[in-house]
Amino acid sequence: MADRYLTFAGTAPGRFLTRRLGLPQPAALKRWSPERPALEGDRLLRTAGKSDLELTDVAPALTTSSERPVAVLLDATGVRDVETLAEAHTALHPVVRSVAASGRIVVLGAPLDPADHHQAAVQQALEGFTRSLGKEIGRGRTVNLVRLTDARAAGSTLRFLLSPRSAYVSGQVIEVGAHGEYDDPGADPDRPLAGRTALVTGAARGIGEAVAETLARDGARVVVLDVPQAEQDARRVADRLGGTALALDITAPDAGGRIVAALPDGLDVLVHNAGITRDRRLVNMPAERWSSVLDVNLTSVLRTTDALLESGTLRRGGRIVATASIAGLAGNAGQTNYGASKAGVVGLVRGLAPRALAEHGVTVNAVAPGFIETKMTAAVPLFIREAGRRMNSLAQGGLPVDVAETTAWLAEPGSGAVNGQVVRVCGQSLLGA
Numbered sequence: 001m002a003d004r005y006l007t008f009a010g011t012a013p014g015r016f017l018t019r020r021l022g023l024p025q026p027a028a029l030k031r032w033s034p035e036r037p038a039l040e041g042d043r044l045l046r047t048a049g050k051s052d053l054e055l056t057d058v059a060p061a062l063t064t065s066s067e068r069p070v071a072v073l074l075d076a077t078g079v080r081d082v083e084t085l086a087e088a089h090t091a092l093h094p095v096v097r098s099v100a101a102s103g104r105i106v107v108l109g110a111p112l113d114p115a116d117h118h119q120a121a122v123q124q125a126l127e128g129f130t131r132s133l134g135k136e137i138g139r140g141r142t143v144n145l146v147r148l149t150d151a152r153a154a155g156s157t158l159r160f161l162l163s164p165r166s167a168y169v170s171g172q173v174i175e176v177g178a179h180g181e182y183d184d185p186g187a188d189p190d191r192p193l194a195g196r197t198a199l200v201t202g203a204a205r206g207i208g209e210a211v212a213e214t215l216a217r218d219g220a221r222v223v224v225l226d227v228p229q230a231e232q233d234a235r236r237v238a239d240r241l242g243g244t245a246l247a248l249d250i251t252a253p254d255a256g257g258r259i260v261a262a263l264p265d266g267l268d269v270l271v272h273n274a275g276i277t278r279d280r281r282l283v284n285m286p287a288e289r290w291s292s293v294l295d296v297n298l299t300s301v302l303r304t305t306d307a308l309l310e311s312g313t314l315r316r317g318g319r320i321v322a323t324a325s326i327a328g329l330a331g332n333a334g335q336t337n338y339g340a341s342k343a344g345v346v347g348l349v350r351g352l353a354p355r356a357l358a359e360h361g362v363t364v365n366a367v368a369p370g371f372i373e374t375k376m377t378a379a380v381p382l383f384i385r386e387a388g389r390r391m392n393s394l395a396q397g398g399l400p401v402d403v404a405e406t407t408a409w410l411a412e413p414g415s416g417a418v419n420g421q422v423v424r425v426c427g428q429s430l431l432g433a
Contacts, residue, residue: 041070143170153417201273326368365421368423372400
């Protein structure tokens with residue numbers, strides 16, 4: 001369903017009226033397209049504190065002077081005390097207003113040093129600084145924080161965050177290298193998944209279909225998995241993308257074994273997207289509604305992940321990307337079952353990521369969507385739907401492709417240093433922020 005308010009707010013009368021009434025003023029976001037694969041304009045570099053990072057290789061074409069930058073990269077890894085923290089204000093204060101619409105601000109921070117509580121305090125302060133700036137900057141612009149020690153490990157992350165692909169990702173804190181390893185992609189940046197096989201569950205429609213399309217665009221051979229009832233749609237998607245369809249009930253006890261048998265040549269990317277809702281307040285929720293949601297959203301994820309790792313089907317250098325939700329991070333009335341299942345996915349990521357990398361050479365991350373424009377959200381009552389759209393820093397709902405782009409970044413060979421992360425794709429939702 002079209003967002004008519006967003007369209008109206010973009011007209012001259014709409015801009016005038018929304019300003020006068022103090023209403024949200026969403027800006028049309030610039031997303032990736034073949035015609036415009038990059039944000040066009042200068043990328044400005046600013047520094048706070050003394051940094052040892054070498055950024056030119058991973059973020060080329062940086063400039064130290066620009067009147068209207070499309071992106072600003074603030075290297076604050078050298079901030080170690082309150083005095084140098086003030087340099088973050090000094091660096092961004094003069095340029096924030098001039099950043100182009102749908103522009104990007106990325107702050108680079110350092111891991112918190114347990115041996116230096118002053119450094120830990122001010123580096124944690126950067127998180128509050130970043131999230132607050134994201135909520136006030138407006139005009140479709142985003143602000144994110146990346147914690148790192150080695151700039152080389154952040155190449156894929158900076159390319160993503162400084163591009164149109166990250167249009168609906170804002171207010172996030174991403175750690176690079178904490179539980180991962182530097183992985184030189186050595187691949188075509190336009191088709192980083194060329195030669196790789198990706199399995200996407202629940203891929204016959206909606207977000208799963210968008211994920212399959214995006215991975216195929218990036219070069220992957222996609223296996224489109226969905227329930228037998230959706231086999232026709234799954235085959236339609238697979239045929240269009242040059243992939244294969246796999247009709248399978250992911251909750252079946254032998255689902256993992258059947259996937260292993262269907263992939264004799266192995267797998268490089270596993271995307272857990274299949275999910276259902278059965279909303280009702282706990283006091284009115286029968287056991288069947290609870291168990292059906294947990295079976296699809298969590299138990300199947302645990303079982304198939306274990307099967308594909310233990311069998312060696314998921315090859316070294318592989319990627320697991322699971323779908324969580326802001327409902328699992330912040331909770332949501334009427335969704336104790338769904339919230340529990342999606343919080344369980346977060347626990348899976350945090351618990352498995354270090355071990356999966358050490359034992360299997362596989363990274364484990366999650367995306368956590370907020371309000372995404374799908375057939376499901378189109379059926380939500382009008383006022384609840386409008387609240388979901390506006391209650392984020394970008395004042396609009398996201399699109400399935402926003403989740404897909406984030407998934408594709410985490411699936412890249414070059415994202416080996418991104419591990420154990422849960423990245424919200426929610427426009428910096430006010431829920432759980």
